[in-house]
Amino acid sequence: MKKTLVIIVFAVGLFACRKLDQPITREFTETAYWRDQQDALDALSACYEHLSKTDYFFGDEGLSDNAYVNGSGFLNVTAIANGGYDPSNARVADNWGYYFTTIRRCNILTGNIDKVPKLDSTLKHRITAEARFIRAYAYFQLATWYGDVPFFTNVLSIDESRTINRTPKNTIIQFVLSELNAIRADLPVNNYSGSSGYADKDKGRITRGAAIAFSARVHLYNGEWQAVVSDCELLINKTENGTYGLMDDYASIFTVGNEYNKEVVLDLQYGGGRTYDVQRAFMPQTVALLRSVLVPTQDLVDDYVMTNGKGIKEAGSGYNENDPYTNRDPRFNATILHHGSTVTDFNGAVQTILTQPGSNPATNTVDDQGASPTGYYFYKYYDRTSTNYQSGLNLILIRYADVLLMYAEAKNELAQLDANVWNNTIRALRVRAKFTDAGATEFNAALTQEQLRTVVRRERRAELAFEGLRVYDIRRWKIADQVLAKPVRGIKVTSGAFNRDPNGYIIVANRTFTNPKHYLWPVPTFERDQNKNLSQNQGW
Structure with missing residues (x-):
């Protein structure tokens, strides 16, 4: 891990007169810090700044069978998707360093917040809970991609960072789940009316609903179906832990005019001084004026x-x-x-x-x-x-539709997907999408569990396409070695000098995926050069 001394540079503010998407330029060293409430809030802002980034959100689609990245963009995810990468790959190396920086920022906050004089107890617990969520999110990302990783909740010295061993993945996942459960009571619900202390400048902060929904996701990826059901039932058709629901129009969810809508459980904050131009990479070049x-x-x-x-x-x-x-x-x-x-x-x-x-x-x-x-x-x-092509549109990490889909999948794996569950999940999503044919909206009791599994997985893919989740699904379902071992195909053509399959569809690229090697990324070369105690994953 890169363990140079961190000078905390805060690029986004959450409170006072700043909104989450507004950058600030103050710099702080640890010797001139923890003086007052605002220092603690700014430290939390530094944690939020490092929750995730656009290269991951959009680039993760290119790691799946949903999308293809033509070239080495998005930190060279194409090499990973094609199976032709090694421990020095840009995304593999960046992912490790990025999330350990996130963890360090959170550890700095949780380890020092007690130094702030006269900090309101309720505010202190809320700040700490939000930092613990972000740290748990970072550990989940690391464990998902690399398996066993170094684990610590304090600020490591340089010498410690060069000798620490990897902790088993399951230990880290259990820590993540424990944290998400422990912090719930200290987090506000998603009530922007002001009754929970929210105001416009506070939108985008982590809520109790986010902790519950993320817990459901972790259980889902771990195949713990009853736990998924229990978490989701805290949010579905209930308001004690937040008020969520489906928007009436699918396309409108992903627009600036409908940010902070009732379907958003957790999102990355953009706008104001924080923008991105990634849409220039996925829109037609006559629109975005780039490849x-x-x-x-x-x-x-x-x-x-x-x-x-x-x-x-x-x-x-x-x-x-x-x-x-x-x-x-x-x-x-x-x-x-x-x-x-x-x-x-x-x-x-x-x-x-x-x-x-x-x-x-x-x-x-x-x-x-x-x-x-x-x-x-x-x-x-x-x-x-x-x-100028710079978008301030927030990127949704968890939305209520995903909660419904997690619930439907877990219920089916428990052989409990009946008409009632269907109506509250798949039917609700399809009616919102404007399906009208009964064949699409009504529950078919004749379908077997395996057939319903196909329906649920297909529904998940359609509902959540281009939201960065497909790559996690194909890995946890253990089908990545099937879907990523096929050529990337484009449209069917009848003429032109194109490489085509027997049915006339363009073959854009060939991919390979070796099982079990490619189900975990390798520990980056640089990290193992710095720390000889870091072992390597199987096959690397």
Whole structure:
């Protein structure tokens, strides 16, 4: 681990007259710190600043079968997805250092907050709880990607950082779950009316609902189904731990105008002085004026069901390969741009996006080297209100729809997915998405547990596409060695010098995934050079 002395530089403020998305320029050393309440709040801001980042949020799609990154962008996730990487890979190394920096910031706060004189007890417990959540989130990320990792809750000296061993993954996961349970009572609920102490400047902070929902996610990834159910039932159709619900319109969730809506459980804060231009990598180049390098795959497109609820390969689905985008899951067009899609660009002009070879103009077609090589573009999280392509749109880490999907999956694994559970989860999501056919919305009691598993997993993929979660799902389901061992496919074409599969679909790249080696990332080379006590994962 990189253990140079940390001078805490706080780039975002949470309280006083600052909002979470507003940067500040004060610098603090440990000798001139912990003087008053504001110092403690600014220390917490430093922890929030390091919760996650856009390279991870968007780049994680490229680690899955949902998307492909054309080139070495997003810290070279393509090498990981293709199976051609080593312990020096940029994302592998960055991920380790980033989250251990997060942990250090949180440890500095929890280890020093008692020094602040006359700090209100309730505020102190709340600040500490939020820092403990962020630390737990960082440890969960590390354990998920690397398995066993060094574990500590104090600030390590340089000598300690060079000798510490790795702690078993299960020990760390149990710590994460224990923390998330312990901090719940000290966290406010998501009531922005002011009754819980919230105000506009406090939006985006960690709440009790976030701790519960994240606990459910950790249990989900650990296959602890009853625990998932117990956590989710604290939030579904209840208000004691926060008031959550589905928005009426799917596409509107991911817009600046609807930030902090009732579906958001936890999000990364942007806007004001903190922005990103990642949308320039996933929108058509006629819109964003840059190469389109983060693009959807044909496999993702194929997994969207028809409006009657049937998969495109099922008998009676009505799917027409020559008219592939008609009568598809309404969330498809809210997430992905395809040949013939229209989009309003930053200047307010409506563009028709053409992706088939030979189209005129050819700028967004698979013929153009700067266009999407798959013939598809992501549309979700496109923020046309941004100035100079710099978006301030918050990125949602957990939303209520995910809580419903976790609940449905856990109930099915317990053989308890009945009509009541279906109506509160899958049906609710599909009705919100504007499905109207009973074949899509009504519970089919004739389906087996295995068939329902397929439905739930497909629903999860469609609902949460381009939200960075698919890579975790294919790994915990142990299907990554299947779905990432296939070529990346693009649109079906009938002409042009393209590498195509037997059905005419463009083959963009080939991928490999070795089981069990690639289910865990290697410990980065730099870290093992600094600390000879760090062991390496199997196969690396």
